[in-house]
Amino acid sequence: xxxxxxxxxxxxxxxxxxxxxxxxxxxxxxxxxxxxxxxxxxxxxxxxxxxxxxxxxxxxxxxxxxxxxxxxxxxxxxxxxxxxxxxxxxxxxxxxxxxxxxxxxxxxxxxxxxxxxxxxxxxxxxxxxxxxxxxxxxxxxxxxxxxxxxxxxxxxxxxxxxxxxxxxxxxxxxxxxxxxxxxxxxxxxxxxxxxxxxxxxxxxxxxxxxxxxxxxxxxxxxxxxxxxxxxxxxxxxxxxxxxxxxxxxxxxxxxxxxxxxxxxxxxxxxxxxxxxxxxxxxxxxxxxxxxxxxxxxxxxxxxxxxxxxxxxxxxxxxxxxxxxxxxxxxxxxxxxxxxxxxxxxxxxxxxxxxxxxxxxxxxxxxxxxxxxxxxxxxxxxxxxxxxxxxxxxxxxxxxxxxxxxxxxxxxxxxxxxxxxxxxxxxxxxxxxxxxxxxxxxxxxxxxxxxxxxxxxxxxxxxxxxxxxxxxxxxxxxxxxxxxxxxxxxxxxxxxxxxx
Amino acid sequence: xxxxxxxxxxxxxxxxxxxxxxxxxxxxxxxxxxxxxxxxxxxxxxxxxxxxxxxxxxxxxxxxxxxxxxxxxxxxxxxxxxxxxxxxxxxxxxxxxxxxx
Ligand SMILES: [Zn+2]
Numbered sequence: 171x172x173x174x175x176x177x178x179x180x181x182x183x184x185x186x187x188x189x190x191x192x193x194x195x196x197x198x199x200x201x202x203x204x205x206x207x208x209x210x211x212x213x214x215x216x217x218x219x220x221x222x223x224x225x226x227x228x229x230x231x232x233x234x235x236x237x238x239x240x241x242x243x244x245x246x247x248x249x250x251x252x253x254x255x256x257x258x259x260x261x262x263x264x265x266x267x268x269x270x271x272x273x274x275x276x277x278x279x280x281x282x283x284x285x286x287x288x289x290x291x292x293x294x295x296x297x298x299x300x301x302x303x304x305x306x307x308x309x310x311x312x313x314x315x316x317x318x319x320x321x322x323x324x325x326x327x328x329x330x331x332x333x334x335x336x337x338x339x340x341x342x343x344x345x346x347x348x349x350x351x352x353x354x355x356x357x358x359x360x361x362x363x364x365x366x367x368x369x370x371x372x373x374x375x376x377x378x379x380x381x382x383x384x385x386x387x388x389x390x391x392x393x394x395x396x397x398x399x400x401x402x403x404x405x406x407x408x409x410x411x412x413x414x415x416x417x418x419x420x421x422x423x424x425x426x427x428x429x430x431x432x433x434x435x436x437x438x439x440x441x442x443x444x445x446x447x448x449x450x451x452x453x454x455x456x457x458x459x460x461x462x463x464x465x466x467x468x469x470x471x472x473x474x475x476x477x478x479x480x481x482x483x484x485x486x487x488x489x490x491x492x493x494x495x496x497x498x499x500x501x502x503x504x505x506x507x508x509x510x511x512x513x514x515x516x517x518x519x520x521x522x523x524x525x526x527x528x529x530x531x532x533x534x535x536x537x538x539x540x541x542x543x544x545x546x547x548x549x550x551x552x553x554x555x556x557x558x559x560x561x562x563x564x565x566x567x568x569x570x571x572x573x574x575x576x577x578x579x580x581x582x583x584x585x586x587x588x589x590x591x592x593x594x595x596x597x598x599x600x601x602x603x604x605x606x607x608x609x610x611x612x613x614x615x616x617x618x619x620x621x622x623x624x625x626x627x628x629x630x631x632x633x634x635x636x637x638x639x640x641x642x643x644x645x646x647x648x649x650x651x652x653x654x655x656x657x658x659x660x661x662x663x664x665x666x667x668x669x
Numbered sequence: 670x671x672x673x674x675x676x677x678x679x680x681x682x683x684x685x686x687x688x689x690x691x692x693x694x695x696x697x698x699x700x701x702x703x704x705x706x707x708x709x710x711x712x713x714x715x716x717x718x719x720x721x722x723x724x725x726x727x728x729x730x731x732x733x734x735x736x737x738x739x740x741x742x743x744x745x746x747x748x749x750x751x752x753x754x755x756x757x758x759x760x761x762x763x764x765x766x767x768x769x770x
Contacts, residue, residue: 194738201741210759211746219749231738252726259689261763312760328760331749460687465726473732 176426182353184346185388192235192337193374198306199226210330218335220265232337235373240277240302241483242367250473251276253466262308272463275303286359287509297360298344309334358415361385366490378409389421401435405449408442417442501530522559528566536562540580557586564593572652578602615661618643629665675705
């Protein structure tokens, strides 16, 4: 079934679970370091290995960060919350359980308002948050043997517990309904806004590609007008914003095809495949999971004082949505371009160029135009290109001073990205000589004089104010890159009226 | 979990499945009755747990026991792996994992 047809008939209902690794120095319940990419099993201790006799103690910073997240998501902070053991048999946790929060999460009942850019303009949606709770990350498994690197067919697995015990926060939405055809976009906007909030709070490095922010997407369809929820699938560990949108859209289509054939959607875990954009079936969840949760006897409850919560609340800083509004008005950006900049994730980058002195409109147009184009062409993220906000600020300044034309500036950008060095080096290496060159300006002046002979005559006869029209024509011809004072002085000289 | 009246054979079978312990029919029958006796003994606690007693997960009335976010020395990989039945490439080696995820 095609997407356009399915949304005429079915309503998608989503549920999103986002896991975020907190950026604390040490783990959730022990003092082991949390450095990404360390040698295997060099960041473990008796506590995170679950050795007998070890005693976990809660990392205060992790609690503080979680409260900050809850407040930023408009949640109520529970005066009293507890940890529980989630028991399961899987070697990614050496303890055979994960310490988590179950029926007493620390933050509940929040929401996040989203401006979603759609083909029909910007739409507003509110995603309600069910809970935000603390837990710990699991270890990393390598499945060996077989040929797929997956569990099926593997002969054995190798475990690295460096990640086991890193503070993890799970943010769970209530069901998200009423988004209709925009569901995939709403989900993507939600994860993006969440990521920006978390980044702004400084509680995580939110690197989806490194797994410090991961999204599980529950999707179900029901006939429009139907009250009862359809059977859902849960797509795990969707690891980029684009994948969130693709995975949900793909699941909606897959469900609709099954339903149209009169078949049932299976309640199961699915795995998103980056290359094909499809999901493949994982574990069936038809049998309800039974984790035999019980209160963690080794940890005492968390009961944050009102003073503590208040002081965390006061340190939250500017919300990303407020910041966007502030920058949009300070830089006078039209809505559509603002959305494009936010979508391309360029706000920080453009701001960095502006803080280094670049004109906001010019900086934006280089990042969103030429540089984005090159990134697209190379199929990489803009952040992976070897060009910095400082380079762009420099280029904007050179163009503004009339030392580069737009065309040359594009070539300089290409050179910088190609690794030829900073803008000055590229200009020197490539021998770019520029509009401030008197010759080029004089050529433009001659052109203007030829086009407006009457005006030129007036100036020649001493009527200096008439020069304005000629200066304007030269500026237009040089696309505003020439220095107007310099044009004026050259022009007057040219017409025999030196100042 | 079952009421104070004990534990059914089906519940024992489910627990065995969750704990990945294979049990014969004879063992299930046997354990259902034995566990039932233990549960009944433990259930005596609920006789004193009246409505005015708050449930507790910890014997001490304490909250907010925290540590500062400070790195402490970890074990070396060799130390961490010293108790492992098998290892490879500085990692714990475990048999093929059943199930999925
Ligand atoms: Zn540890």
